[in-house]
């Protein structure tokens with residue numbers, strides 16, 4: 001698949017954008033007119049630079065408001081087009097995007113439109129330029145790709161073809177199957193963008209909320225499957241207008257963009273395989289048949305990636321700090337056992353059942369506890385690591401001694417280190433033998449596991465994180481939710497496996513003022529069989545619970561009419577409760593140390609959520625606690 005990206009997706013100058021695209025590995029780019037107009041580079045400079053960087057200049061865009069106009073406006077538009085065609089010849093470019101009219105169109109007549117497009121195609125032909133006609137979702141008279149293509153068909157000129165843009169098609173819910181009916185030589189260009197499902201006007205949605213494939217909710221693999229089946233083999237180019245991407249680091253965004261296309265390519269090949277049988281009457285199924293059908297029929301070559309299954313579970317969570325005392329106390333109070341120190345590194349292992357927490361003391365001095373790494377159980381760490389690296393995930397170097405387990409590590413966008421570990425059917429981990437020499441390792445009691453981990457994401461890398469966990473780790477994103485907190489709305493995105501063995505929650509969290517500094521809060525949640533017993537034991541060991549206000553329990557009673565004794569227990573132990581059609585959820589939180597706190601949960605029945613109705617209570621109490629800490633610290637320093 002020939003990969004491309006529009007310069008409008010990125011921040012910086014045209015030169016910086018082009019360099020970043022080349023570094024990220026794109027085959028070509030679309031020059032967004034404004035990037036050229038505002039650039040000190042001459043068209044000839046741009047042409048030379050692209051050639052030096054090995055970048056194709058695949059599309060010049062956009063040319064707006066051409067058709068459906070009066071004759072005098074048309075004359076003006078043809079003059080304008082002529083100037084752009086001349087410019088393109090200096091750039092060495094041969095394809096221009098012309099979008100349907102939104103501004104100056106006054107005549108709704110397909111015959112007139114076809115006539116005007118015919119004159120444009122004739123002029124383009126004289127300059128050796130191809131016009132790719134794109135239906136904008138908010139075009140005044142033409143806003144549907146099939147309509148735009150009917151016009152192209154009517155004109156029937158070799159210099160006029162169609163541009164298919166997934167945003168304009170999927171935002172309007174147009175059926176994508178008819179793409180297959182378009183002749184391949186008439187598809188001049190394909191642009192892809194994803195987007196979250198939002199209820200708003202299409203123009204604002206398009207201008208501000210487009211995201212890279214895999215970061216939104218559009219069915220892009222299906223769209224691409226139809227494009228491939230149509231016989232198209234030209235550039236597949238990202239055109240993503242997004243307020244965040246245009247402010248963030250250009251090289252990093254270009255890599256994120258490239259990752260999205262590599263992933264989309266794989267997903268498209270999968271869609272074609274899964275839907276191949278439907279094309280061949282009488283063929284029921286069969287992988288090899290599907291592969292053969294794909295290879296035989298489609299000129300678009302779709303590369304695949306090393307295949308990984310979704311992770312089987314969390315292997316460990318790692319908290320880094322050089323001041324571990326509070327953390328050790330907290331884990332002990334929760335019922336964790338100290339399982340020893342690593343034989344060569346300044347690292348401790350704590351465990352409860354199959355839940356393992358590593359305290360890594362190899363931290364700069366005065367580092368407050370923070371979640372630094374997560375280990376996931378995978379079938380093959382080597383294959384999973386190869387896949388992640390082909391998806392341009394940065395590798396995390398980790399020193400190991402001979403005969404120690406080598407961890408394959410990659411860095412997530414928020415710089416959490418992700419380790420791909422060899423899973424075992426009984427949930428144990430071989431590397432734990434590197435800890436606690438001389439200590440007895442009793443069979444871990446209870447069936448505690450890591451239930452979920454909640455990671456705070458910086459705003460500029462939130463979408464990138466969703467794509468990272470989707471593509472590299474095969475987690476499935478749920479639609480995001482927004483949770484109110486005293487310091488703002490918290491955007492919350494659940495990423496999970498189909499069996500829920502791994503649940504990761506990405507939060508776009510507001511910063512909390514705490515102890516004179518700002519921090520995010522993140523947590524690790526452990527599931528146990530009997531939360532009330534766990535809470536009582538923790539209480540007896542002196543655990544500092546997050547204190548839940550009495551109002552919460554009154555509201556709980558109003559909503560659920562709980563047994564009075566049960567309600568009293570919840571209140572006494574600061575437990576939170578939720579219930580839905582699938583089951584019940586009990587949970588409690590610890591106070592925060594550094595930027596980390598812990599949660600203990602019990603899932604009853606098939607309860608599948610995270611106690612979302614309780615999240616605002618948790619945020620409010622933590623906000624209060626942080627205010628208090630802040631005040632307290634302030635007084636101490638006076």
Ligand code: MG
Nearest residue numbers: 134165191239
């Ligand atoms: Mg477009």
Ligand code: MG
Nearest residue numbers: 454525599610
């Ligand atoms: Mg939670």
